Amino acid sequence: MAAPDAGMLFVQFAKVGLSGFGGCLPWAQRALVEQLRWLDQKTFTELLGIAQVLPGPNVCNLALIVGTQFAGWRGAAAALGGLLFAPCLIVLALGAAYAHFGHQPQVHAALSGMASVGAGLLLASALSLLRGLSGRWADVLLAMAACSALGVLGWSLWLVLAVLVPAALALHAYTGRRDG
Amino acid sequence: MADPQVLWTLAVFFGRLSLQAFGGVNVALGSMQRFFVVEQQWLGAAEFAELFALAQTAPGPNVIVVTLLGWRVAGLAGALVSTLAMLLPAALLVYLCACTLVRGRQQQLVKALLAALTPATVGLLLASGAILARSSNHGLSGWVLTLVTAVVALSCRAHPLWLIAAGGLAGLLAGHA
Numbered sequence: 383m384a385a386p387d388a389g390m391l392f393v394q395f396a397k398v399g400l401s402g403f404g405g406c407l408p409w410a411q412r413a414l415v416e417q418l419r420w421l422d423q424k425t426f427t428e429l430l431g432i433a434q435v436l437p438g439p440n441v442c443n444l445a446l447i448v449g450t451q452f453a454g455w456r457g458a459a460a461a462l463g464g465l466l467f468a469p470c471l472i473v474l475a476l477g478a479a480y481a482h483f484g485h486q487p488q489v490h491a492a493l494s495g496m497a498s499v500g501a502g503l504l505l506a507s508a509l510s511l512l513r514g515l516s517g518r519w520a521d522v523l524l525a526m527a528a529c530s531a532l533g534v535l536g537w538s539l540w541l542v543l544a545v546l547v548p549a550a551l552a553l554h555a556y557t558g559r560r561d562g
Numbered sequence: 563m564a565d566p567q568v569l570w571t572l573a574v575f576f577g578r579l580s581l582q583a584f585g586g587v588n589v590a591l592g593s594m595q596r597f598f599v600v601e602q603q604w605l606g607a608a609e610f611a612e613l614f615a616l617a618q619t620a621p622g623p624n625v626i627v628v629t630l631l632g633w634r635v636a637g638l639a640g641a642l643v644s645t646l647a648m649l650l651p652a653a654l655l656v657y658l659c660a661c662t663l664v665r666g667r668q669q670q671l672v673k674a675l676l677a678a679l680t681p682a683t684v685g686l687l688l689a690s691g692a693i694l695a696r697s698s699n700h701g702l703s704g705w706v707l708t709l710v711t712a713v714v715a716l717s718c719r720a721h722p723l724w725l726i727a728a729g730g731l732a733g734l735l736a737g738h739a
Contacts, residue, residue, distance in 0.1 A: 399622040403723045406623050428669060435675040436659060438652030439586045439625045446653055450660035458657050462649070469622025470629050474641060476616050477633050484612075488734060494608070495707060495733020496615035496726050497698035501691050502711025503722055504588055508687035510716060511680065521681040528685025532592050533692055539582040539593050543682055550678035 386420060388453045388460035394418060395445050395464035406441040406465070414448065421448070441465065520553045568636045569643050571602070576628060576647035583652070584679055587625045589686035592693040594631065599697070604635050611698035618726055625649070703736045 386394070394413060401409045407430075415426050429451075433443035442462060449461030483489050515521040528546050531537040575597055583590040591614070598605050605613070613634060617627035625648060632644025699705045711725055 401621065402623065403621050431672045431676055432659065434585060435672055435679060436652065436656050437581045437584050438656060439623045441623050442625065442649065443656045446656045447660040450657055455657065462653060466622060469620055469626050470645065473617055473620040473626045473630050474633055476620055477630050480616055487737060491733045491737025492730040493612040493615045494698060495729040495736065496618065497611035498704045498707040499711045499726050499729030500615050500618050501695035501698050502708040503715055503725065504687060504691035504694060505708065506712040506715035508684055508691055509712065511684045511687065515681065515684065524681035525684040528682045529688040532686055533689035539590060542686065543582065543584065546682040547678050550681050551674065554674065554677055
């Protein structure tokens, strides 16, 4: 498949952005690997890993990396811009509607229910990841520490990461040496 | 016209948050709630939760909740400033890394970093979920909804949008009860 230029990157990532309700990554995978065949699965997984260890939303980082690979900084800007411009406009339109109709008690009631569900979804994603840590008690303890540090002690994000990520690296290196 | 002081405060907050939000915006929701509701007192806890819910119903990456929050506080200028501040610092870093990508050699490092990040991410997500739940739930029905959602989401592959719509319906019914 011919390498995409900035224009193609913009259009295709715009499609990904518009299809991604509750998470764009599956759509990004489908588009990049299966439909457009710009990347093979192995490359996609590698780039996704890099996107995850850098700050920023995973799918946004992925767009930047893929865009850069194919078309330099223009590609990066096109991919990210494509991904976000329509969702931003839509969310602002929703905000305007909320400002207009938000005073009605039914709207509050419905949104409140949706917010409760949203919190539940967040908890589910956390618990699902927690399941993935099964058996590695050190990791589970670190997760609990992170949760308490932010929620109870009121630590800032960077402090939690600055303390716990090196701790995890050290722990993993230590246990790796013991088992290896 | 938007207050420049407010715009500056938004820019600084989100600019700093940008480089800390590993794994996405959701880990940063707890910090955002604290900033908007407790520190700046720009929004009530319930309204923060409702804006989060509203952003969920829009397509796209959920970083756009930042757009909505910025808009609510300072109009279109606030939306623009918040979104750009949240995106650009991390985007610049990612772009620089993408330029120097030599994939084969980095895989070990990436795997090790990912394994080290995951426990912290889990904890931060849990905390954010709890903080958001406290903001959204004003009674037993809210907590029931949250817990039921968590159980359902964990046990089957239901599309989140259905669950959110069901939550809206449940909220409407509970409101009339």
